[in-house]
C-alpha cells in the first residue's frame with residue numbers, strides 16, 4: 001500500500017486538473033491578474049457560504065487576523081484573549097497590531113477555548129476575544145457572544161481551519177464581529193499558494209479592511225487615509241478556489257464520514273482518547289486529533305507502517321520562546337499543556353480510501369494490544 005499522508009492537496013488537484021488548468025489559462029488570456037472579477041465573485045461566494053453580508057479577500061489567514069483586529073480598533077495597550085492551543089499565527093497577529101495576547105485555558109475534550117477560563121481573564125484593558133475553531137470544530141460561540149455583550153468586547157473568529165463547519169446550524173464565519181479564513185494549500189479549502197478572507201456583517205469593518213489591505217487608500221485614488229499594507233488575493237488563486245469550493249461540502253462530508261468511522265472503531269482502545277464533539281456542532285475535521293500518553297512513540301510506530309501522523313501542537317503558545325516576555329510559565333495553563341503533550345493527528349483528508357483507513361485502524365488496534373506504557377488517564 002502507498003504511504004498514507006496526513007494531507008494530500010495534490011489528490012485534490014488530480015480530481016480537478018482539467019478545470020483548474022483551463023481556468024488558469026482563461027485568467028492569463030484575459031490579462032487581469034489582480035483585483036478583477038474572479039476575486040469579487042469568489043468573495044461573494046464565500047459571503048453566501050458563511051451567510052454574511054461582506055467578505056473581503058486578503059493575502060493569507062494571518063493577514064486576515066491582523067486586518068480584523070485593526071478594523072476593530074485593537075492596538076497598543078489592549079488585551080486580546082485567545083487560546084494557547086492553536087497555530088502560532090493567532091497570537092502573532094495580536095502582537096503585530098501592538099496588543100497583548102492573554103491566554104486562557106482550553107476544554108480538554110473539545111480542545112477549544114473555555115468560556116469560563118476566558119471570563120476569569122477579562123480586565124478593563126480587554127478589547128477582544130479570538131475563539132479558534134480548532135481542528136475544524138466550532139468553539140462555544142453562544143458563551144463567547146454572551147461574554148462579548150456583557151463586557152463590550154469584539155469577537156473575532158479564527159476560522160482558518162473550519163470553513164464549512166456549523167455551530168447550532170449556523171455557519172462559522174458569521175458568529176462574531178468578524179471571522180478569519182485561510183486558503184493555505186492544506187486547509188479544507190486550499191489554494192495553490194497563500195490566500196485569505198475576512199467575513200463580517202458589519203459594513204464599517206468590511207470597508208476598513210478593504211482600505212487597510214490596499215495601502216490605506218480610500219475612494220480617491222492615490223490619497224491615503226491610513227497607513228495600511230498590501231494584502232491581496234490574486235485572480236489565479238481566486239479562480240482556482242472558486243472551482244475547489246464546489247467540492248467543499250462533499251470533501252468535508254468525506255472527512256466527517258472518516259472521522260465517524262475512526263470514532264466507532266477506535267472507541268474501545270484503552271490507550272487512545274478520541275476527539276469529542278457535541279451533537280449540535282458540525283465539525284469539519286481539518287484534523288482528527290486523538291490523545292495518547294506517548295504520542296511521539298505512537299507517531300514513530302505509524303510512520304514505520306507507512307502512515308503519516310503529526311503532533312498538533314506540541315508546544316502551547318504561552319510557552320513559546322517568542323512569547324517569553326509575557327511571563328507565562330509551565331503549569332499556568334495545565335489543560336493546554338497536558339493536551340499538547342498528548343495530542344496526535346491521524347490522517348483524515350478526503351482522499352483516504354476506506355481500505356486505507358481500515359489499515360490505519362488495524363495498526364492502531366495492534367499497537368494498543370502491545371502498548372505496555374499504560375495511559376496516564
Ligand SMILES: *Cc1c(COP(=O)(O)O)cnc(C)c1O
Pocket residue numbers: 060061062063086087089090132158160161181182183184194195196
Ligand atoms: C493556518 C492558520 C492560520 C494562518 O493562516 P495562513 O493563511 O497560513 O496565514 C491562523 N490560524 C489558524 C488556526 C490556522 O490554522
